[in-house]
Amino acid sequence: MKNIKEVTTALILSSTLAFAGVDAHWDYEKHGPEHWGEFNKICKEGKEQSPINIETENTIQLDQGYSVEIHDDHDSICNIVDNGHAIKITPVDGGYIKLHGKEYKLNQFHFHGMSEHTVDGRRYNAVAHFVHLAKDGMVAVVAVMFEVGEKNEALQNILDNAGKSIHINPKDLMPEDVNHYYHYKGSFTTPPCTEQVQWYILKDTASISQEQLQELRKYYKNNERPVQAINGRKIEAK
16 A cells, blocks of 8 residues: 555646646546546545535544644745646745644645635635645645635735746735644545545634635636545544
């Protein structure tokens, strides 16, 4: 069985190939989520798949061993690309989060035109997934939900520079409160749907203007996977 480091490398490679037009394989339309099991069996057969609907009344108190420290306040040159599935931003030298005393480096972050996770059945206007990778290949993702409101200057900088490399501080895209969140163990929300991913969904939200939301959705309006079965997993809250 491939370990998570190998499949993470495969995920990055497949995204690169899709962007290059070599092999689109899966998508959100003709070969959408209902067909992903044809490409990777775990997408259909896995028992810890993401995203999920978070039922707040059924959450439990966070095990402090899973508290996360977010240190993504780090300005870096970032490459902005349309990888065929989402607008993806890759920092040359990103920040990190700390979990179990171990550092997970920010590998990339990307956007979905609507949130993939839902909270009490509510789907938010948009979401950014900050994907962090440890040296041993383990993955942790911080999800930032967006609600329509004031213009987001950091997001506008990204929208204005698709296909370019610019200075970005990921912290500028995050809400003020990053210390309260939901946590559970899940998977990538795209093929290969690899499990053993630690998910952190921030409770506080970031702002996006209606105009920015429309601009973001010009790229991808329906690039979100439907919620998956919880299968008895514990959803923690802090």
